[in-house]
Amino acid sequence: MPANAQRLHSPVDERELFLQDMLAALSQRPRQTSPKYFYDEAGSRLFDRICDLPEYYPTRTERGILEQHGADMARALGPRVMVVEPGSGSSNKVPLVLKHLREPAAYVPMEICLEHMVANLAPLEAAFPRLEILPVAADFTRPFSLPTPRLRARRRVVFFPGSTLGNFTPKEARELLLTLRRVVGHGGALLLGVDLQKPAEVLVPAYDDAQGVTAAFNLNLLERANRELGSDFNIANFTHRAVWNAEAGRIEMHLVSRCPQAVHLAGQTFHFATDEPIITEYSHKYTHVALQSLAAETGFDVHRTWEDERDWFSLQYWVA
Numbered sequence: 001m002p003a004n005a006q007r008l009h010s011p012v013d014e015r016e017l018f019l020q021d022m023l024a025a026l027s028q029r030p031r032q033t034s035p036k037y038f039y040d041e042a043g044s045r046l047f048d049r050i051c052d053l054p055e056y057y058p059t060r061t062e063r064g065i066l067e068q069h070g071a072d073m074a075r076a077l078g079p080r081v082m083v084v085e086p087g088s089g090s091s092n093k094v095p096l097v098l099k100h101l102r103e104p105a106a107y108v109p110m111e112i113c114l115e116h117m118v119a120n121l122a123p124l125e126a127a128f129p130r131l132e133i134l135p136v137a138a139d140f141t142r143p144f145s146l147p148t149p150r151l152r153a154r155r156r157v158v159f160f161p162g163s164t165l166g167n168f169t170p171k172e173a174r175e176l177l178l179t180l181r182r183v184v185g186h187g188g189a190l191l192l193g194v195d196l197q198k199p200a201e202v203l204v205p206a207y208d209d210a211q212g213v214t215a216a217f218n219l220n221l222l223e224r225a226n227r228e229l230g231s232d233f234n235i236a237n238f239t240h241r242a243v244w245n246a247e248a249g250r251i252e253m254h255l256v257s258r259c260p261q262a263v264h265l266a267g268q269t270f271h272f273a274t275d276e277p278i279i280t281e282y283s284h285k286y287t288h289v290a291l292q293s294l295a296a297e298t299g300f301d302v303h304r305t306w307e308d309e310r311d312w313f314s315l316q317y318w319v320a
């Protein structure tokens with residue numbers, strides 16, 4: 001672990017939490033797991049492959065907006081900002097803004113998987129040799145504190161691209177935004193990337209691609225549970241499904257039991273009927289109106305937004 005990296009939660013905690021969350025998830029109806037458990041090393045690699053799939057438009061579309069308007073966004077953020085990126089993954093979007101920022105004070109990537117995060121920081125360090133990078137290994141949905149940069153920051157900015165916000169329930173999204181509002185403080189800001197509503201014919205294939213990468217990503221959750229928790233999910237007995245829930249405005253990913261079966265975890269037995277799902281992810285798609293209200297409810301003002309020409313994805317600049 002690099003000298004300037006901080007690990008806020010110990011790996012032992014993480015395993016215990018995963019176990020407790022899985023037991024709770026399998027005990028409720030409908031069964032529902034948290035999407036944060038997708039991202040072990042194998043899951044993070046599969047997610048990187050999803051981002052390059054022809055059907056998965058969000059990454060490409062957001063990148064296009066950042067490439068086209070990154071300079072404009074950096075002007076809005078101003079000089080000497082400390083940029084915090086929760087769920088930074090491969091940190092491959094932030095350079096599109098960083099390269100236009102005047103004297104950025106520091107970049108703070110945050111990820112649960114320290115190894116994946118640190119392994120991906122080399123290109124950023126090479127591209128921005130004078131930038132202080134302060135990695136934090138933490139689950140940003142739990143309380144966290146930020147490191148102090150060498151340069152005094154004028155303002156804290158949370159960069160939260162990729163429509164990760166969409167993976168939270170509306171209540172969780174509000175709670176997270178309230179936390180981020182506290183983290184940036186008065187006058188701080190949020191640069192948020194969100195996926196917008198569009199026809200189901202575009203949405204469903206984005207979550208059920210022809211090559212089966214998203215299916216592998218979804219099923220990896222069960223493989224991970226077998227590897228780390230000693231459960232005995234028979235992967236071949238579950239199938240990936242993506243559904244558009246129009247009423248709730250979200251894609252749902254499910255793992256559906258192909259047959260009647262029993263699964264064992266930590267001495268407990270869980271019975272599945274044929275077609276019974278485990279809901280593994282929500283991916284909410286927003287409207288401009290819903291985003292305005294969400295900002296107002298969580299203490300932010302929407303100052304600017306940038307979209308692609310199809311209005312499929314939006315970068316939102318919210319000021320606290």
Ligand code: AVI
Nearest residue numbers: 050162163164167207214283
């Ligand atoms: C990380 N998150 C925004 C992705 C999404 O689109 O909801 C996760 C994902 N799940 C399936 N494909 C991608």
